[in-house]
Amino acid sequence: MIFLKLGGSLITDKKKPETARLDRINRISREIVKALNTQPDIQLVLGHGSGSFGHTAAKKYRTRDGVKNESGWNGFIKVWKTACALNQLVMGSLYRAGAKAISIPPSGSIVTDKGIPIDWDIRPILHSLKAKIIPVIYGDVVYDNSKGGTILSTEELFRYLALKLNPDRILLAGLEEGVWENSIQKKKLINKITPQTYPFIEKSIKKSSAVDVTGGMKTKVDEMLQLVTKLNNVEIVIFSARKEESLFKALTGDINGTIISAE
Structure with a gap:
């Protein structure tokens, strides 16, 4: 099973409110369909960020x-x-590409307390996977017992779901080729991050320069490190899906980026 996130920076222009990168979304949709046709046994849970839609x-x-x-x-x-408007653009693109996919909005299925999911009926996701339909989730608002309402990022959704579904891989697709040793100079990628090595590089990983209320790259890494300490066998990869065929290659096993793992 693979969890795939399409980052907000990948599918929207984060510097322009409510601006989707439709050509890229369409290309990604075609590559998802191509990968599933090439390897029909792949079980895929798809998530996407809200980018310049929800974050603004x-x-x-x-x-x-x-x-x-x-x-x-x-x-x-x-x-x-x-957030819903962007999801509809993604779903429309998947449909036109020939994907069997269904949207499962977090706002209608999750309740949190202090930002932590306490009630999420994941049976629709399980039924979708059984029917070979791609369940699509995304960064969204949710009701919260303590805060009234809040927002859950796709990484937070994945972290909860991973503990229930135990995926083999979690692929986080964005514009960056991975996590840089120096996020300003961008000369050398970090090949692998583990809970043991992270303290030595943590200060060099910056938050997003664009509007991102859920924290950007550093928060993404923090979330995934928390997950690998609980699921030792999962492989998480942060990679770029900017180029043609990059997403297809990632889904079918040919991927370059930063690996996050337990050891």
Whole structure:
């Protein structure tokens, strides 16, 4: 089983509000279909970020911090609407490419407490996989027992799901070729990150320069390191899907990037 995330920076222009990279989304959709046709036994859970759709509204209303008043709830709905709009673009692209996929919005199925999922009926995801349909989840608003409402990133969704489904690989596709030793100079990639090596490189990994209310690269690495300490056998790869065929190659086993693993 493979979890694949399409990063917000990959499928949107994070510097332009609500601007999707439609040509890239369409190319990625075709490569997903090609990979599944090449290796029909692949079980795929697909997730995507919200990029310049959800993050722009979320930053304005500080939705991730909690929702307590009318203005906050108006923002909550705005984030939901924009995240949903991007998801519909992704789903339309998958459909046109010939993929069998169904959207399973987190906002309608998850309740959290202090930002931690406490109730998520994952049976629709399990039924989708059994039917050889790709379940598609995405960064979205959710109701929260303590904060009123908040936002869950795709990495947070994957972390919860991975403990239930035990995937073989988690592929995080973005623009960057992996995690850089120096995120400004970008001269040398880190080949592998483990809980043991991370303290020596943590300071060099920066947050996103674009609007990203869920933290960018550093938070992504932190989330995945937490996961590998619980699932020793999972391989996580951060890689670039900017180039033609890069996503197809990643899904079929030919991948270059930064590996995150238990050891």
